[in-house]
Amino acid sequence: MHGTFVWYELMTTDMAAAEGFYKNVVGWDTRDSGMPGMSYTLLSTGGSDVGGIMTLPDQAKQMGAPPSWIGYVAVDNVDTAAAAYAAGGGKIYRDPSDIPTVGRFAIVADPQGAVLSLFKGEGEMRPPLDPMATLGAVGWHELLTEDREKAFTFYSGQFGWEKDTAMDMGEMGIYQLWKYAGDSxxxxxxxxxxxGVPASFWMFYFTCDDIDAAQGRVTAGGGQVVNGPMEVPGGAWIFQAMDPQGAMFSMVGPRK
Structure with missing residues (x-):
């Protein structure tokens, strides 16, 4: 599981509003986690938990962090992985810490500023859902960064990720596809x-069954579609959007 995205978390300024928005737009089931001492909403699809919603921490607000989604990447050892991040030129924003009965995590940023969480769960971790067969699963992971080649070299060294096809996007440059080690x-x-993009960040694409219907739900719920829908290789359609609190997310699916 080392190097695999296993969880997606929204840190926002209005949990109740965000829960209602995404429940309608993506179709997730929601429930309170029951975690003592904090409010945390679990998001699930097909009976499997895929992510959560929490209030943006005060420390993050003081640092100027906006509402955003963060991905959790499984690692064999959180402390070792965080140290490797720092040694490779990244930063540790939150030192390795335990979540009782859940696991251990650390918040880190790569050398170009894109933030992720390193995570080691208690017990055996389930493999990610098949995004092609599960509505609401994350169907694509996209990094916008200062230097694509340097970013790939960093992540390949940290997680063993491998290059796939390199797509020439014309004036936008090369779009480098990547895969987990050993995957096809x-x-x-x-x-x-x-x-025009001021900072490096990860974008997550949630799977839907009708891209136009999903776009309509975004705007009806007070969100904003900032780019698309557009067709991508393979026949799928995508758009990038912003929820009512300002967090960026994307959707992928067919056009019916």
Whole structure:
């Protein structure tokens, strides 16, 4: 499981509003986690938990962090992986800490500023859901960064990720597809961010069954579609959007 995305978490300024928005837009089932001392909403699809919603921590607000989604990547040892991040030029924003009965995690940023969480769960971790067969699963992982090649070299060294097809996007440059070590199918892409994008970040694409219907639910719920829908290789359609609290997310699915 080392190097595999296993969880997706929204840190936001209004948990109740965000829960209602995503429940309608993506179709997730929601429930309170029952974690003592904090409010945390679990998101599930097909009977499997895929992510959570929590209030944006005060420390993050003080650092100027906006509402955002963060991905959790499984590692063999959180302390070792965090130290390797720092040694490779990244930063540790939250030192390795335990979540009682859940696991251990650390919040880190790569050398170009994109943030992730390193995670080691208690007990055996379930493999990710098949995004092609599960609505609401994350179907694509996209990194916009300062330097695509340097970013890939870093992540390959940390997690063993491998290059897949490199797509020429014209003026936008090369879009590098990548896959988990030993896998046959790409599960994400990296590209040097356009001039109008001010910071490096990870974007997560939630699977839907009708891209136009999903777009309608976003706008009806007070969100904003900022790009798309557009067709991508393989016949799928995507759009990028912003929820009512300002967190960026994307959707992928067919056009009916």
């Amino acid at each position: 199918n790409a599960i994400g892409g990296m590209m040097t961010r356009p001039p």
